[in-house]
Amino acid sequence: MANVSVAAEWQLLYNRYYRKPELYRMRWKHIDLSRNKVACAPFGGPIAIIRDDSKIVQLHSESALRKLRIFNSAGVQLSETVWKNPGGRLIGMSWTDDQTLACIVQDGTVYRYNIHAEPLEPNISMGKECFEQNVVDCVFWGNGVVCITESNQLFCIPDFKNPKPCKLADPGIEELPFxxxxxxxxxxxxxxxxxxxxxxxxxxxxxxxxxxxxxxxxxxxxxxxxxxxxxxxxxxxxxxxxxxxxxxxxxxxxxxxxxxxxxxxxxxxxxxxxxxxxxxxxxxxxxxxxxxxxxxxxxxxxxxxxxxxxxxxxxxxxxxxxxxQRVPDSTESIFKIGSTSPAALLYDALDHFDRRSAKADENLRLIRSSLPEAVESCIDAAGHEFDVLRQRTLLRAASYGQAFCSNFQRDRIQEMCKILRVLNAVRSHEIGISLSIQQYKLLTPSVLVGRLINAHQHLLALRISEYLGMNQEVVIMHWSCSKITASLAIPDAILLEILLDKLKLCKGISYAAVAAHADKNGRRKLAAMLVEHEPRSSKQVPLLLSIGEEDTALMKATESGDTDLVYLVLFHIWQKRQPLEFFGMIQPRNLARDLFVAYARCYKHEFLKDYFLSNGQLQEVAFLLWKESWELGKNPMASKGSPLHGPRIKLIEKAQNLFSETKEHTFESKAAEEHAKLLRIQHELEVTTKQAIFVDSSISDTIRTCIVLGNHRAAMKVKTEFKVSEKRWYWLKVFALATIRDWDALEKFSKEKRPPIGYRPFVEACIDADEKGEALKYIPKLADPRERAESYARIGMVKEAADAASQAKDGELLGRLKLTFSQNAAASSIFDTLRDRLSFQGVS
CATH class of the missing domain: 2.130.10.10 (YVTN repeat-like/Quinoprotein amine dehydrogenase)
Structure with a gap:
């Protein structure tokens, strides 16, 4: 009988059955669709209603104010707002894919509202040309609209998410289309x-x-x-x-x-x-x-x-x-009058089983080979049902049949139960989303949860997310932000407790995003309290800065050890605060201070000097000044007697003064003083000689260059100024004179007094210059016979080298000299003879 009653509601169109179940009795009162413009969203979405101003209607007890009212599919009012009638008559309205209500008026303006009848900014214009022509009709689709004007021109917005109006080609028609x-x-x-x-x-x-x-x-x-x-x-x-x-x-x-x-x-x-x-x-x-x-x-x-x-x-x-809808195949196979399909027999078997009739067993035996197919049909038919009792009976039939199936997928019934629980929950009058199972699968659970959230059905959205094993973060985030917006009267501390109670349900949730929303709503204190709970510094620190909590931001950034975050805070505070205030903030925090100093050393010397001065670190300022003087020296203009040497010298003198104020930096003070003195002398030398070869060379090089240039007075001045020792002076002058091959001056210099460095440097200088004759002037004056022997050997004088070596009585020396003259057989034999004699004397 049940089968008959179900199929009795169907209508046959050729060979297909159709059914028309009632989903809801509408909850609204005194709504006449013929007097209103109506927009219904697909997928069981909301209904927007506004009085049609193109019709003359009797108002009865209604207000003369036109209202835009939004209901769910069951006629439960969700929201309303007064329609201000901007831009002329309302031509058309429709719901977009994301459940935004788009209303187009005569002048081509599109006004948009959310499900709570709150206007969404900005309004969208179809363009100046459309505005001048007057819209007379329009067609909406998913996320776009096309409208036609009195002049039979077409204008289009292909996508409301990126609203760029465009004019279509001129259709070339005289009359408005039918x-x-x-x-x-x-x-x-x-x-x-x-x-x-x-x-x-x-x-x-x-x-x-x-x-x-x-x-x-x-x-x-x-x-x-x-x-x-x-x-x-x-x-x-x-x-x-x-x-x-x-x-x-x-x-x-x-x-x-x-x-x-x-x-x-x-x-x-x-x-x-x-x-x-x-x-x-x-x-x-x-x-x-x-x-x-x-x-x-x-x-x-x-x-x-x-x-x-x-x-x-x-x-x-x-x-x-x-x-x-067309009756689904599975439903038809079970409930069609006179059906003997396996699914119909299984459904009937359950009925017999409930009545304790033996016919149940007979039915099961008849369909044993097709039992999995019958179970699947019952599960599928349950999914297509809107009546909960019928869903339950069909699932019981599937479960009954499954008990006799060895190879049926066990989780199919469980999966369908889950889907039906969700569908039944959203189909309730209060929610009013009358989805069929096909619509649900096409829409997807995540979009359904999103729609529930937007309708402020957070509890149901959370339960569905939890039930289906989905991420609950989206729901809790939206609820938190909505709660903040709606709870202006609740004190911050109490609201914080309410929010934390829900936010802690979701690990990894962004407290910073909720705090940002609180700040946007003018609740900075709540935002600061919320951001304290954000575990990710990368999210926490920027928000603290945006709400003016710079001290906390710097503390959190340094605690995190993330140098990029510390720099973010440093640059932010640097721009906002006075220098002394900024210095005071970074001074107690080692990481922040060190990073600031490292950056400023490269890019902000002046600012860094101010910082060191504020902390009394005079020696650091001095080092910076000294470094600046070297940087100035690298300038290509700082040559040829350049006036840039003046500022360099002043910088070094300033550094010297700062060093002299600290007892620990006596050496640096003295070094800076001498550096400035040397630079001044070198600068004068470049000016007088018109040769840019002195500045930044050493004292030794300066003396050597003066001698090479023949400026002995200047060389002597540098020697005196810098207390160059006699030995060093002699070395420098000997090699400088040899460089310019002034052998007379070298000889004269050697005779001024007994050289404190001996005559060996004179010999070396002459030999290096390949002047053997000049070297012979000084070799006999060498006191040490070993040195004489080696020097003679270097200029190829075998006999003299042998004589000097025999005086030294050094066997090892004789061996070395033999190697020196290894190409000369006669010389080698001389050194062998001398070594033999020396060893004989040693034996005797």
Missing amino acids: CMAVIEPQYTMSGNVEVLLGVGEAFVVAVEEDGVQQLGAEVLRGPLQKMAVSRDGQWLASFTHDGRLLVMTSDLQKVIMEQECESALPPEQLSWCGMDTVLLYWDDMLLMMGPRGDPVRYLYDEPIILIPECDGVRILSNSSMEFL
């Missing part, structure tokens, strides 16, 4: 929206951004009065001028179906029901037509609105919300 439809960009070859216009001819004008073409001249016998494009953009259903329903391909090349309708008057609404049938609605009759068979009629004594869905059509009337 009807208008849109093929969405995702289904066109060009990827741009295509607008179909039913004009007063036997063809349709297809308009795109870059062109216009005429379609259907071969297949149409007159103008079209109404058009509807299928969900996938492939088919066009249309109502002709002579009362026929025509279904064609969307390029109007091929007719798929043509049927006479019962009325030549164009229907008020034309809609696809899934992909199977087309619905036509006149003021008292809804006609459902398929490819074959007689149409199905539904009579209504009140106005209705058709809301196309992916798997059917929702039908909204003043009193109810219904859902017209």
